[in-house]
Amino acid sequence: MSGRPVVSPLVIAEIVSAAPARLRRKLDKQPQIANEWDWNSTTDGWQISTGNETVALEGQVEITDHVRCSCLLSPRCFHVLAVLSVLDIDDAPVDEPTPESSQSHDEETQPEQMEIADAQRDAANQLWKAAASVLAVGLRAAGTLLQAELLRAVHECRCQGLHRLAAAGMRVMQDIRLLRNLDAAFSTDAAHSDLTELLRCGWRIIHSDGTADSEWIGTARRKYEPIANQRLTGLFTEPILTRSGFAGVLTYLMAEDGSLGTISNVRAGTESRIFDAWQTGAEFGQLSTSHEQLNRATVLVQKATRSKDGRLGGGKDCRAVVVDGSGWDTPKVAERWAVPIHEQIERCFQHESHPETHRPAGWDFVFARGVILGGNGEELLFQPSSAAVPLWLTIAQDQSPLMYRTNIVLLSRCQNLPVRCVVRVDLAKPGTASILAISSDPLAEESDCQLKLPEEFRRTVSLGIEELKRGHLTSATRTPTLRNHSFQMETRPDGLEALRRCLRGLLLGGRHAIPTGRLPELTRNVRRLEIQKQPMAASLLGTLARSATASQTDFEGIRFPNDPSPLAETYLAASCYEMSARRHFEQDGWRQLDTQ
Structure with a gap:
């Protein structure tokens, strides 16, 4: 749907509410029918030919007058309803401020x-x-x-x-x-x-x-605060490719205080835009360098700004210049690999409990030093130097234009390869992380297999966008080395599958997802939770089932209560409990990394 206008949520609400019920039922049966019609861009907006009628859109649909149809029922017609239902809804995205607006540093903080x-x-x-x-x-x-x-x-x-x-x-x-x-x-x-x-x-x-x-x-726009003059060290660049139609790159840099910042170039587009953005100049402090160079560069900045989630911004007064640096060997950067992995994991769990807009950039990153023991072509078995058990390193995004899979396959052919890497942990899967960037380890002992990168790589590789070659490795086998290896961390089950199934069933199917015929099974599950010494889970599951199946009988038959708020309150209580318990067990599973 790239290029099509967006529609205000209020416009959809008003037109849908005013439309006859029969048209709403017809649209419910064919929600995507408008995508089959002929869409044509004009100087004034869009024209959509339905075959017999034509719907016209005037730019962004912010009021009902911006949409009309040639039929007599317009705008309360099926054609308008169908067209609006396939447009993206204006969700007021929180964009980076313009250079002028980013200078409003004296506004009161929230x-x-x-x-x-x-x-x-x-x-x-x-x-x-x-x-x-x-x-x-x-x-x-x-x-x-x-x-x-x-x-x-x-x-x-x-x-x-x-x-x-x-x-x-x-x-x-x-x-x-x-x-x-x-x-x-x-x-x-x-x-x-x-x-x-x-x-x-x-x-x-x-x-x-x-x-x-x-x-x-919350806030309407991401707030940017002024930061002191900084020396930023480029770490790596991550390709961004979303199912909603956005593509580009995101470069991470580390400040002298150890915090991470990001500079992005992400716009609506296809996968081909990733490599264009990679070679395009970074939009920050009038820099004249590409992301390809920025991710290995050291940048001196003045009068810049940064949001809580690490996005770097600059107005007309911001200045930035690229200077020589040591990359990952910069003392402040190198310190991150000295922190034990279990401490980094604990910090990730702390950040996860905060709202997404309050999490710092790279909140789920772990900086790990260790040895790649081998791989199976899909994952790498990695033994961190500060952990008791190995990790499985997976493909971050398995999409054809990205280089993650190609690089993982090559690294799977290596045994006992010493590296430093940056990984994104999957807190829901103890022992699993996706690998984002890699470098040789200058402190490692000599090994038959070594990573030898050309000078232009500056000893680091952004695995999603750069390709490792066989010549970059001193030794590699012909095939993956661990085809039959099945190591997995031992994780204790939380015993909440029955509660989890009930929650997911209600989410997708509503009250009817718990028919009265299943009540004996739910009763057994409640009893099982009580035997497992989980009385709160048992109480919540029982209350959830009772709220979902509560009904009343009158002359019109059996009906559910008009007010669904009690069901929503019970669902919320059970969801919060399930999430909290799951996080506890996940955290317990990750503690196996701690050395004894």
């Missing part, structure tokens, strides 16, 4: 506690009820009318300054679209996390005592 106005509480309650209604029927059955209610509530939250809540609502909306369109990008775990975030944030605001922590409110 206080830690903020007052909650009655209008904000009402907006949060409106979005809570919309989310509860979606949960009651499940994401699969959340039709256009429920989607419109959700979008109207998101718009109201955005107008009232509840930015974190509005962003969570938009993610839930995107999850609904992905699932109903059978898009491969849909993730049940991600959708569960998004809905839990929405309910949790909404509950905090609704039940606040008049004030709330600023992190629950």
